[in-house]
Every structure is written in structure tokens, then in C-alpha cells.
Amino acid sequence: MAAQSGMVNPAIFQDLQARVDEDTAVRDELRDIIQALEKHNRNVSFVLSRAHSTPVSDLPETLKSAQEPMNNVIDTVSRLSQAASKMPYYKFNNMWSRQMQGACESALFWGWLGGYNKVDDEVQCGRLLTIEELGEMFKIPVNLKDRDEFHLSLEEYLQSLITLVEELTRLARNAVTLGDFERPLLINRFVKDLHAGFQILNLKNDSLRRRSDGLKYRVKDVEDVVYDLSLRNLVPKQGEQKE
Amino acid sequence: MGVKRSRDGPMAEEKPEQSSSPFVAMFEGFRTELDEHHDRRERIIKASRDITASSKKIIFTLQRVRAVGQAVPAFVNKKNAEYWETIEKQYKSIAADLQGLNAYRYSHNITGGNQEFMEALSFQHYLETQSLISLEEVQSRISTMSGDVGTVTFTPEDYILGVCDMTGELMRFSVTSMATNGKLPSGKHIESNKRLKQDSNQDETGDQMDIDDQVPAAAAYTQKPRTVLDDLRAIRLQLEMFEAPGGSRFATELETKKMPVMRECVDKVEKGLYGLTVRGNERPKGWMPDMGSGRGAEVESY
Numbered sequence: 001m002a003a004q005s006g007m008v009n010p011a012i013f014q015d016l017q018a019r020v021d022e023d024t025a026v027r028d029e030l031r032d033i034i035q036a037l038e039k040h041n042r043n044v045s046f047v048l049s050r051a052h053s054t055p056v057s058d059l060p061e062t063l064k065s066a067q068e069p070m071n072n073v074i075d076t077v078s079r080l081s082q083a084a085s086k087m088p089y090y091k092f093n094n095m096w097s098r099q100m101q102g103a104c105e106s107a108l109f110w111g112w113l114g115g116y117n118k119v120d121d122e123v124q125c126g127r128l129l130t131i132e133e134l135g136e137m138f139k140i141p142v143n144l145k146d147r148d149e150f151h152l153s154l155e156e157y158l159q160s161l162i163t164l165v166e167e168l169t170r171l172a173r174n175a176v177t178l179g180d181f182e183r184p185l186l187i188n189r190f191v192k193d194l195h196a197g198f199q200i201l202n203l204k205n206d207s208l209r210r211r212s213d214g215l216k217y218r219v220k221d222v223e224d225v226v227y228d229l230s231l232r233n234l235v236p237k238q239g240e241q242k243e
Numbered sequence: 244m245g246v247k248r249s250r251d252g253p254m255a256e257e258k259p260e261q262s263s264s265p266f267v268a269m270f271e272g273f274r275t276e277l278d279e280h281h282d283r284r285e286r287i288i289k290a291s292r293d294i295t296a297s298s299k300k301i302i303f304t305l306q307r308v309r310a311v312g313q314a315v316p317a318f319v320n321k322k323n324a325e326y327w328e329t330i331e332k333q334y335k336s337i338a339a340d341l342q343g344l345n346a347y348r349y350s351h352n353i354t355g356g357n358q359e360f361m362e363a364l365s366f367q368h369y370l371e372t373q374s375l376i377s378l379e380e381v382q383s384r385i386s387t388m389s390g391d392v393g394t395v396t397f398t399p400e401d402y403i404l405g406v407c408d409m410t411g412e413l414m415r416f417s418v419t420s421m422a423t424n425g426k427l428p429s430g431k432h433i434e435s436n437k438r439l440k441q442d443s444n445q446d447e448t449g450d451q452m453d454i455d456d457q458v459p460a461a462a463a464y465t466q467k468p469r470t471v472l473d474d475l476r477a478i479r480l481q482l483e484m485f486e487a488p489g490g491s492r493f494a495t496e497l498e499t500k501k502m503p504v505m506r507e508c509v510d511k512v513e514k515g516l517y518g519l520t521v522r523g524n525e526r527p528k529g530w531m532p533d534m535g536s537g538r539g540a541e542v543e544s545y
Contacts, residue, residue, distance in 0.1 A: 090344065143276070147343065194264075
């Protein structure tokens with residue numbers, strides 16, 4: 001190739017190509033893991049979607065069948081974590097951000113249904129898993145600031161909270177269909193509390209903002225369910241709803 | 244809010260939830276973090292814009308230069324000093340925001356400034372040395388400006404996209420020169436004689452292929468200094484051979500926006516030169532002995 005005294009030292013572009021090719025290799029490695037994660041996420045939500053047609057008394061069964069796919073998700077996340085920690089986090093994080101959100105969404109719903117730290121066959125709905133608890137579950141750091149490693153980001157957590165609200169809105173109606181008039185009240189409370197949380201945030205004009213703008217409609221949807229129940233005197237006596 | 248609740252009486256069940264949500268403390272923590280993130284992002288975007296604006300001004304001044312391969316005239320350095328200073332100040336101001344984890348977090352907020360800076364720096368570098376600045380040279384320049392906290396990351400992607408933009412400047416530079424002086428700017432004779440000989444000896448797959456192809460036994464031709472068009476073609480060749488990772492945002496940007504513009508720039512200079520060549524006899528003398536014969540061969544090969 002031309003000597004250095006030419007216009008372009010060919011070494012420049014050879015080096016650039018090598019660097020870019022390295023990134024491509026990393027992408028290829030990550031892509032397989034991310035696809036696996038996507039598949040396992042689907043399996044979990046497949047099982048958990050039964051919650052919409054399962055009375056609370058039978059929920060332990062559903063949670064039990066979710067355990068294995070959940071474990072697969074957790075394993076895949078830790079594989080991803082290992083592979084991705086070799087590289088600057090934000091260089092590639094848009095590759096897996098959606099799937100990590102998916103994993104969180106499943107885990108949050110599972111946790112809300114009572115899957116987290118379940119001791120006996122009695123399930124207790126209404127628990128919000130914190131970002132730290134999710135990190136513990138997936139065995140990954142969360143919301144990192146001081147070092148550049150794979151982690152669960154705050155944005156991913158917040159995005160999955162919004163999905164959780166959407167899922168619970170659906171559950172409120174379906175619970176009524178199942179003759180369960182208690183959970184809509186619980187959901188009403190929970191969804192309002194989360195909505196109040198989101199209102200504290202100063203969101204800029206990004207996807208989080210757009211999605212969180214939709215929360216108020218979900219809150220209203222659930223309120224409508226509660227309204228329908230109270231209109232017909234179907235609301236259980238106060239004190240029965242659990243926090 | 245507690246006071247308000249008692250006053251509201253019957254409304255108490257609905258209204259106070261905003262303040263009594265058990266998640267408020269958690270979300271307050273989130274708010275602090277998101278605010279920090281947005282502030283940082285805005286600082287970087289602002290710096291990037293300022294770097295872009297100053298770089299454009301530098302380029303504007305550089306376009307008044309008429310010669311290649313020598314130090315730029317004093318007026319250029321004098322006029323541009325303040326812009327270089329602004330750029331340095333801006334890089335220094337955001338260096339701390341772009342360390343560690345955050346280097347890539349905000350890379351798409353700073354890439355605009357980085358690319359424009361690359362364009363200015365590489366254009367001046369070209370005018371002075373008639374060669375393409377290397378990634379390392381750009382990086383070390385930015386590193387120096389960033390100060391002690393650590394350097395602002397300048398990626399290979401920034402570099403490539405900046406090179407594409409720089410071809411636009413070389414085009415303007417060439418077209419202006421052809422219009423005002425009636426010829427393409429080129430390097431010095433003796434020096435480039437040596438250069439081109441090296442090229443034809445060592446060049447196997449080479450960036451200077453087009454030149455070699457046109458004049459196989461290039462004894463006479465190697466006497467010619469490289470013109471800006473030769474250099475533009477060399478850059479074009481390198482960029483065409485460069486393979487961006489498929490499906491990435493960078494590849495899309497490169498293939499749908501930057502490369503077509505870059506090709507058009509080379510085309511424009513070629514068209515301009517074609518015009519000079521066919522209408523050459525109608526031109527005032529001064530450029531004919533230099534360009535005539537060599538360029539004639541080139542036109543035929545097209």
C-alpha cells in the first residue's frame with residue numbers, strides 16, 4: 001500500500017476496520033444470548049398470563065409453574081451480564097435493553113402476584129419489587145454510577161413499572177370476571193401509588209415520558225372497575241384489602 | 244398535605260394519595276438521579292453545539308486558503324485562534340461528564356460536535372500536510388484539550404463520519420480554486436515526485452490504484468504532484484472499502500447519508516475538471532502546461 005507520504009496512510013483504515021470488526025464480533029456473541037433471553041421471557045409471560053384466569057386460591061400453582069422459566073431467565077441474564085461486562089455498558093446496551101425490560105416485567109408481575117419470597121402456599125398479592133430486589137434476583141448490580149459494568153438501569157426499571165401497571169389494569173377487570181372483588185381494590189390502590197410516584201419525576205420528552213403519560217388512563221380504567229363494583233355494592237368491607 | 248386532608252373531609256380518601264404513596268421516597272431518589280442525568284445530557288448537547296459552531300467558523304476561514312502542503316497563512320491562524328479556544332473550553336467543560344460509564348452513555352449527544360471538530364481539524368491538517376490525519380492524532384488532540392479529568396471519547400465512528408464531511412470541504416476548496424485560478428490545487432513537485440514513486444513501488448492493492456491504472460508505465464506521470472482530486476479519490480476508495488457493521492445505526496447513517504454525499508463531492512470535482520479540460524484552450528494560459536497533457540489522458544480513460 002501507499003507509503004505514509006501518500007494522502008491516506010492505509011494503516012489508518014486497516015486499524016479502523018479492525019476496531020469496528022471487533023465490535024461486530026461482540027455484537028454477534030451478545031445477539032445469541034439476547035435471543036435466548038427473549039425466548040425465556042416469552043415462556044414466563046406465557047405461564048404468568050394464566051393469572052388472568054386463575055382465582056387467587058389457585059395462584060400458587062401458577063407461580064410454581066413459573067419457577068422453572070423464571071430460573072431460565074435468571075440464568076440467561078447472568079450469561080448476558082458476563083458477556084457484556086467486558087465492554088462499555090452503554091456502547092451496546094440498546095441491544096438488550098428491551099429484553100432486560102421484558103425480564104423485569106415478568107419478575108415484577110411475578111413478584112406482585114406473590115412469587116417473591118413465598119414461604120407457604122398462601123400467596124399475598126400487591127408487592128412491588130424494588131430495583132435492588134430485582135438486582136438480587138438476577139444477581140446483577142443495579143443503577144451503577146461509579147463503574148462501567150453490566151447492570152439494570154433505572155430507565156429499564158421504570159419502563160417495566162409502566163408495563164406492570166398495564167398488566168394490572170387488565171388483571172383488575174379479569175379478577176372481577178372471576179368473581180374476585182377484592183383485588184381490583186388492591187390494584188386501584190397500587191396503581192395510584194405508582195402513578196403518584198411517577199408524577200414526582202421530572203421527565204424529559206423521551207419514551208419514558210410518553211409512556212408514563214399513559215399511566216393516568218390506566219389509573220382511570222381501574223377506577224372505573226372499582227366504580228362499577230361500588231355502584232353495585234360489591235366492594236368488600238374495608239380492612240379486607242391488603243397493602 | 245396532612246392539614247389539607249382534614250380540611251377536605253369527605254374527599255380525603257381520594258386526594259391525599261399523592262402524598263401518602265408508599266413509593267414516594269423511592270421515587271424521590273429516582274428523581275434526583277434523573278435530574279442529574281438530564282442536566283448532564285443538556286450540558287453535553289450544548290457543548291456539542293458550541294463545538295460545532297466554532298468548527299464551522301474555522302472551516303469557513305480555512306476555505307480562504309489557496310495552497311496545499313504548506314503552513315496556512317498567518318491571517319487564518321489569527322482569525323481562528325479564538326474558535327480553537329472556544330472548542331478547547333467546551334471540551335474541558337464536559338470532560339468530567341463523559342468519564343467511565345458515561346463515555347458511551349452520551350456518545351450520541353457529543354458525536355455531532357466530535358464530527359464537526361474532526362472536519363475542521365482534518366481540513367487544516369490536509370491543507371498543511373496534504374495528508375489525512377489519523378484517528379490517534381485526533382484523539383490525542385482532544386485528550387490534550389480535555390484536561391486532567393480524562394479525555395472525551397472520540398470513536399472510530401466519529402472519525403469516519405468526520406472524514407466523509409471533510410470531503411465536502413475538499414470539494415468546495417477545489418471548485419473555488421478551479422473557478423478563481425483555473426486549476427486544481429496540488430502539492431509541490433519534487434516532494435510529490437518522491438511520494439508517487441514510493442506509491443507505485445509499494446502500492447499493491449492500493450489507494451492510488453486509479454492513478455496507476457491510467458498510466459501503467461508511469462515514468463512521466465510520477466513527475467506530477469498529487470492534486471486534491473487524487474486525494475479525494477484516495478479517500479473515496481478507502482471509504483468505499485470500509486465495511487460498517489451491518490444493521491448498526493452508524494452503518495445506516497454512513498450508507499444512506501454520508502457516503503452518497505461524499506460520492507457526489509468527488510463527482511463535482513471531476514465534472515469541474517472535465518469542464519476545465521474540454522474548454523481548456525479557451526482559458527487563459529498558466530494552467531495549460533501543468534494540467535493539459537496529464538489530464539487529457541485522464542479524460543480519455545473515462
